[in-house]
Amino acid sequence: MSTEIGELIQAAHGGDWSPLLKAASLESERHWAENAQCLGADPEIFSPLSDGPREIPETVRRFQGISLNRPLNFCASCPVAVAARCLVESLRLNDEYGIRAGMLASERSPLRHAWQRRFDEEAVSAVLRGVPVTVNEGERAEVISRLAGDPTLNADHIARGLGIPRKYVWQLVRDHKKSSPPVASASGADVA
Known part of the structure; x- marks a missing residue:
């Protein structure tokens, strides 16, 4: 070495x-x-x-x-x-x-x-902006979680940042939503 x-x-x-x-x-x-x-x-x-x-x-x-x-x-x-x-x-x-x-x-x-x-918030933010960076599994999951919860984020940028096709990004979002429990709203009703 x-x-x-x-x-x-x-x-x-x-x-x-x-x-x-x-x-x-x-x-x-x-x-x-x-x-x-x-x-x-x-x-x-x-x-x-x-x-x-x-x-x-x-x-x-x-x-x-x-x-x-x-x-x-x-x-x-x-x-x-x-x-x-x-x-x-x-x-x-x-x-x-x-x-x-x-x-x-x-x-x-x-x-x-x-x-x-490790968790690098700067790497997660870079991916969300479309900057290609190397992330670990947890950081990638955080990116997908944020996209699943915020439709204003740009999936094309995220695909570029993760170095994967846009179609695969949306598959990861679907998988994330299936595996995540529903979030309770302020009124107490479940939000899907």
Whole structure:
């Protein structure tokens, strides 16, 4: 792992996600993997059998030994923006297994849990304005909840901000409304 990506990861561990997200934003969201050093490599080398989210990283490293050198060297040679995008995508997708951005799954596990717990109101506001940003599941749910409750919000902006089709945004709103209990009005009657 390069020193630069290591510093971004340390900041994220400390609760400051902005350096990692900023570095990741420098790489295309859709085509970042085309610039990864591991492009074309055997994907099996990035999935050590003894590694997983509940393992102890030091034990995995001791057990795997030099077999980790090849995949970790690929990661270390990646440009920082690509490594940051790789890590952010693995967090966004809640990817529990495999080496990503030079981190074993067992090393990434605490970061994955922190990612799931984080809530960035600025990111939610950016999506509502149509600015493409990376959000976690909870932040996306908040965006959809706000759209479901406020018909004046622009679904096209939200679709652009989330990077999904408008049709899918409306499907998420329908699913949200089905799963949410009715809200009681001031008069005591249920509002659907």
